[in-house]
Amino acid sequence: MSNFEFLQSDWPEFIDDAQAVEKLVHFDPRGACGRARHLVEQVVLWMYEHDEDLELPYDTGLYNITNEMGFKKIIGYTVYEKIKVIRKVGNIALHDNKRVTEDDALRVCREVFHVMYWLYSTYTSDEEPKPELEFDPDKVPKVESASKESKKRLEELEANMQERADELRKLQQSLEEKDKALEQRNREIKQMRLQTRKYADNHDYNEAETRELLIDVMLRESGWDPAERNVREYEVSGMPNKSGTGYVDYVLWDDNGKPLALVEAKRTTRSYDEGQHQAKLYADCLENEFGVRPVIFMSNGYEIWIWDDEQYPPRSVLGFYTKDSLQKLFFQRANKESLKLAEVNKKITGRYYQVAAIRRVGERFQEGHRRALLVMATGTGKTRTAISITDMVLKKKWAKRVLFLADRNALVRQAYKSYAEHLPEVPIVNLVEEKNDDAARVVFSTYPTMLNQIENLEEGKRKFDPGHFDLVIIDEAHRSVYNKYQAIFDYFDSLLLGLTATPKEDVDHDTYNLFNAEQGNPTYAYGLEEAVGDGFLVPPKTISVLGKFLTEGIKYAELSEEEQKQYDDLLADDETGAVPDHIDPGKLNAWLFNEDTVEKVLKQLMEHGIKVEGGDRLGDTIMFAKNHKHAIFIKEVFDKNFPQYAGKFAQVIDNKIEQAQDLVEKFCLPDERPVIAISVDMMDTGIDAPDCVNLVFFKPVRSKAKFNQMIGRGTRLREDLFGPGSDKQHFLIFDYCGNFEFFEQNPEGYETTSSASITAKIFEKRLVLTAKLKNEPYNRDDELQQYRTNLLDLLHQQVSSLERQSVQVRPKLKLVDKLSERAVWDHLQSQERKEIVRELAELIPANIDEDEMSRRFDLLMLTLQHEKMDGVLQQKKTKEVAIEFAEHLYSKKHIPAVKKVLPSVEKAISEEFWTSPKVTSLEEIRQQLRELMHLIERKSRAPVYTDFEDEFSEIEIDDA
The missing domain is CATH 3.40.50.300 (P-loop containing nucleotide triphosphate hydrolases)
Incomplete structure (x- = not known):
């Protein structure tokens, strides 16, 4: 008996591989996981070959073909996660020398079963799939039951695997020759998929176990092997229960055989704090047994929390610490000295306010706070103060590595030179100009460079884990920086020091929040007036x-006759000859x-x-x-x-x-x-x-x-x-x-808020549009309701396709997973939509292969749809922009691509169309014309050089 017998009727080509995975689980766990990956790859290629809704991309690697939007849309989030786990564990089995256990192989086999069941239930020719099918671990052959004959059969299967793969590749290459023969079969396949959608998929895909596997994958990202001896389900004694024993989900061990950390895994439906007390009891037991207190990690799969309960309360992190980072943390626990009375290097910072700032930062960190904000006027030595603080935390063993971030290369280079001058004995590296040096104690980088470093995986691992740096210094901390690069501050679990020259009364509320400080009350402040009064800065005088x-x-009427002639020659409109009466000062x-x-x-x-x-x-x-x-x-x-x-x-x-x-x-x-x-x-x-x-x-x-x-x-x-x-x-x-x-x-000035990207604006417009279309009278119009469904399908697809390993997406995973279920989108409430826009809109990637003007046209036409539904289309001038775009295209009607959609172009420039266009007609115009927007030349006003006599007021010098 086998778990995969249901494949026999429709997919005999897959049953051998599936049963081989099953038979190898206890006999050869590594081989089972490798074979599972191979099987899933063949299944995915089969789907691309037979499902006409899928088009095979140029790069046919498993990672690439499973991350195509169309593929994700068909398989859904749950099955996608299972395929991802099989791929990742399979890669480890094939390319990594770490041990793969029977338990790993059994869990992968179970995931393969769910994937193959989905294939069966989606494409079967049976009248109705069998939801009662369940994976039975007892059907997986044990080692002792493997006869010589079965072993021989397994060897034959292994030998033939490459041959079958070659045959499948040849089959794939001959698709063009077989197109006619496959066309009817493809229609049948699609009909099967549509037919099976009539039935609710009641199969239990066991998402909790998938989540446990993903925790394993995250541990491996940080260099841990969950399959190693005593890592998983480690037994401890001394628990306050009847038996006195308990089982720790994971224990992460030091080279000396002592525990560095434990991981308490909870179901996704539970928050981390529900397991907090149990995790503490496990830590107590391990401490009693080994004489060291492990760091506590708690995870429900979406979130990871670290609790070093000898030093800090629990806090959220975006990944597990590596062994190196945990060893460093243990060293600091045992060896770090008080910062309150730390000696300040007067050769670097000898001024009284610099010493006071350093002492205050030291006191704040010593008191258990993890963030500090210094407000110091330009020229008072912010960088020197940061150097002294770096010197202090290195010498007092609070830090092994420090990261200095600035927003421009020039500022990074300037800080690098200052550190090299004042801390010549400390190894440093500038990531903007050099590769990372593992020996470097201070690393300098711009924000974009560091974001790239932590986003990219090398051989399944990140270059820097969350515990890599012990102190991160932000040069010129202000809203625009963290609005754009918040992911960096979220990722590194370090002390955080912000530096700014903005007067404390002008520092915005969000900056104070970032550093856990009260409004107007930074860790230390030293302003321009104080510095001038103390003789450390010089004041300005203004003219x-x-x-x-x-x-x-410039007013035409006030120019001389000769200047008016020059004005006419330079500023007359090329088409109409009209001359503006006035040139605004902003021009x-x-x-x-x-x-x-x-x-x-x-x-x-x-x-x-x-x-x-x-x-x-x-x-x-x-x-x-x-x-x-x-x-x-x-x-x-x-x-x-x-x-x-x-x-x-x-x-x-x-x-x-x-x-x-x-x-x-x-x-x-x-x-x-x-x-x-x-x-x-x-x-x-x-x-x-x-x-x-x-x-x-x-x-x-x-x-x-x-x-x-x-x-x-x-x-x-x-x-x-x-x-x-x-x-x-x-x-x-x-x-x-x-x-x-x-x-x-205007004492506060006008602080420009960071503008949302075009893609984010389009996402928001579509989401709000779906809410409007749900209301009267639009909900009675079948055409509009189909349009609403299409919009929701698209929004669901965009969110479901977010790269889950991205450090920017990972903090939002709980919301992303919730929205990966298509049915959730049909019943969103107002607050849920606001949350989606706030948390996810800026994460939606733009299609870099399309022209920016296409996206701008999307935004324009969606705005017009909103104006139509709000009853303000005729009062607004937005439609005039759309008409102008269409007129530009009409002037290029000789181009074949324009000629193909000429009826839509003509419709978009006709007055009759704009008297009362339907929302769906506006959408049709958008779809028809968006790909032609690259044909429209962008308007760029050529520079105009004049020589009109200007008038200036008298010069007066004032103290600023």
Whole structure:
């Protein structure tokens, strides 16, 4: 008897392999798991060959073909997880030297049974599948029952496996020749699948056991082998029950035979804390037996919690610690010293406030807090303070490895150099420029680089486990960073130190929350006014000059006759000849560049800017430009007006300039060129340039945090700048865009919120649309209800296809798994939809193979569908954009692809269509035209260069 006899009628080609898996379970567990993987691969290829809804991708590896959206949609989440487990354990069996046990093989065999049952129930020619079929472990042959004949048969099966695989590949290659013969069979197969869907799938797929297998896989990701002796179901004594014994789900052992950690596994329907007390009792028993207290992990499959109950309360982590990380934790437990009275290296940080900041961070960590936030004005030594804190936690054995994160390569490089200078004995590595060095004690990286490092698996393992770093330092901690890279802070289970120059009253609420601090109460704060008062920074003086064009724009009526002629020539519309009456000030330096305006700004800078070298040379200056074209224009005007400097005095520094970092470093050195750095964003933050004495704000700034950062470029001290004993006392700010006036009227500024991606917006539009379509009167329209079903199918497919191993998806797995059941989508409530958008919308990947304009058109047409249902279509101008797109396509009707959908294009430009279009008609237009959007040239306003005479107010110097 075999568990797989139900395959005999429809799939005799699979029954031999399935029964071989069964027979090898106790005889050869590794072979059973390898054969199981091979069988599943053949089953999946069979589906691609026979199911016309599936198209075999170019890469036919098992991982790739099982992760195709269409395949996932057909098999559903439950069976997909089983296939994934079989693939992963099979890979371990085939490619890893770790032991595979009979228990592993038996569980994999059970998973194979469920997959084969699904194949049978989905594609069977039987009138109704048999839901009562269950896996029976007693049908799995024991070793002692394997006769010589059966062993010989197994050897024959092994020998023939490659031959059958070759035959299947040949069959796959000859598909084109057999298309006609297969066409009728494919229709029958699809009909079988549709027929079996009439019956509820009541088969018990035993998801709890699949979840247990996935915990095994996560342990293997961290280098543990659940199949090793005494790891699973380890017996302990001393439990407060009748027998006095208990069985620990998993024990993770040190090389010396003592337990490093235990894992308490709970069902997915239970939260971690339900097993917390039991886990503690197990830890007590292990401690009594071995004399060491293990770390406690608790997992229900969705979440993993770590509880080092000698130091901290339980906290969520995204993976299990490796043996190295657990050994490190044990070492720190036994050897770390108090941080409260730790000696501060005065050679690195000797100022009183730096010492106070370091002490306060040490006290906070010593008190059991795991996060700290330092608010320190630019120029007061944030990086040095971080270096001293690093020095402290390394010496006091609180940390073995430290990660320093910044948002730009230049800031990473600058921090790297500072650490190399002040901690020369500590091995360090810059991941932006070098490969990781396992010996490095301090690792430097940008956020995107580190996110890539933790997302990618190498040979089934992550480069860094959650316990790899003991302290993570965030340079310039603010909302935009953690909005985008929260996954990094969630992944690493470390102490967290945030550094920011934003005044504590301007630090946003979310930043305080990230560091578990009260609003307005960071771990330590030292502001600009205090630093100036103490003589550690210099204050700014402002020159606020209002240019007429920059504040009011350019008015045609106010130009001279000659200027009006130039205006007509440059700004007339190519098609209509119309000339605008007024150019908005926001357009100036965006696409309209007026030479006289720039000349006047440069003249005032050269005349009134702070000079050095006895007044013979302008002091170092940063000019903040609006964009790259603006910066280039400024340099061209400067070189034209000051040819004596041979093009070296002023240089553009932004990310479009090759070797821009070299220019930054030269600017920061004394007596180096350039003297005027024309910057677009690159020098707004983090640049240490003590010689800088002039700042030119040639662009409007609306973020208070960024404004403070930009001012900070001039605050650093510089001894002997003007000669021996003549130090820098202040710096000048030339403000040509009314920034100081703006912040006087708007003290908080306008902080831009991070905009959702186009894909996330499309996802949200579709989800909200399904809610509207459920209401009266739309729920009585069959066509609209079919459209709603299609939308829900698509949304379900997108969520179900999220990459579960991603560190960004893993914290949301419980929600993802809930939504992997298609029926859940039919009855979503308002709060559930909000949760889905909040947690998952930004995780939906964009199709990188399609043109961005296609997605923009999707968003446009979905917006129109909402406007139609809300009754505001005629009042809004959105439809005019859609008409304009269609008109562009109509002008290209000679192109075959456009000609093919010309009726839809003509419909989209007709007035009659837009008087009262149906929602489904708008959707049809979207589907028909979206793939043609790449034919529409993107509008890009060509730069216009003018030379109109501008007017500026009188110069007045004020203390900022």
